[in-house]
């Protein structure tokens with residue numbers, strides 16, 4: 001599974017540069033007229049996303065073919081002109097002096113961003129959008145085929161406390177902030193192709209600014225909610241034997257009247273919990289890297305650690321880049337942030353469905369904190385029995401309470 005996931009992510013990450021590399025190589029143009037400087041054909045090839053070799057650059061000054069001054073047709077300076085300065089800037093070789101002192105401030109031109117831009121506007125938005133639509137479609141199909149999961153037995157009219165106020169606060173802090181982050185993130189990614197044509201540039205500019213503000217600030221609430229939920233629920237989410245039985249019966253989700261025993265959280269919920277924690281930490285880390293530009297680079301180190309495992313090499317991708325320019329770090333952080341966020345949104349859509357319209361009685365757990373006793377018996381029987389033993393839930397009808 002992990003291997004499959006890594007293959008998918010690597011494929012997405014590396015697809016564009018690789019596609020560009022696979023593009024048929026046109027014959028090298030004659031650069032004698034420009035004294036070795038790029039020709040119009042070079043520029044057009046780069047714009048088409050084709051690989052353009054930079055080997056011809058003027059650094060081999062001993063070679064008459066590539067020495068700028070050797071181009072007689074270009075005026076008194078030959079090929080030597082400001083373009084030398086621009087080329088040095090582009091390859092980060094110019095002796096630049098800047099007044100600010102940030103890690104990326106001396107990089108004035110960064111032309112490795114095209115593949116990132118194309119990946120962000122193309123496959124990322126397309127596959128991400130389809131993932132969400134497909135998830136919604138599957139949930140609609142599930143509702144159609146299975147219907148709402150009802151409480152099968154006779155309701156008792158008695159309730160059991162499922163979540164304390166602090167647990168519900170943590171849940172809604174995390175949930176409310178996640179929903180805001182998801183919406184504002186989608187507005188940012190799909191704004192240019194999806195919203196500007198509908199609402200115009202002016203209105204979208206205001207919406208985008210607002211979205212950015214909400215996204216950057218609400219992120220803290222999500223991180224706090226995530227930490228609280230982790231601390232409060234981690235003990236109930238350690239996998240155990242009951243999870244195997246629950247999974248073997250599909251959690252009873254696909255057949256009426258089937259209720260495999262479960263503790264406070266069943267195996268499905270444990271999966272959701274760990275996905276939320278792991279993906280939540282990952283989306284937060286890459287988000288912090290974006291929030292503090294160039295201050296928290298993490299991809300070169302991560303790629304080095306992945307290379308150590310030998311997995312990318314074994315999968316035929318070769319070693320991942322371990323030297324990344326500050327801007328490339330940001331580009332990878334943006335892509336990773338969005339990929340993880342899309343996966344999380346898909347998982348959460350399924351969770352929201354089951355926690356609301358998908359299952360009768362489930363919402364009360366996070367609404368009032370009290371659930372119908374029969375709901376607890378059907379979905380979390382071992383948890384209910386434990387509460388009854390501890391005297392924290394009304395004893396089963398027909399069973400004497402310890403006080404009686």
Ligand code: HEM
Pocket residue numbers: 162171174175176178179229265268269270272273276348351352355356362363364365366367
């Ligand atoms: C409108 C949106 C949401 C609704 C209606 C909802 C509903 C619920 C309910 C009813 C439960 C308790 C289930 C039970 O008693 O067994 C729950 C648990 C939980 N929720 Fe949500 N939720 C929502 C959004 C979210 C979001 C956005 C996240 C995370 C980003 C989240 C994470 C969790 C986690 C980790 C649990 C505990 C594990 C589990 O039950 O799966 N929820 N939610």
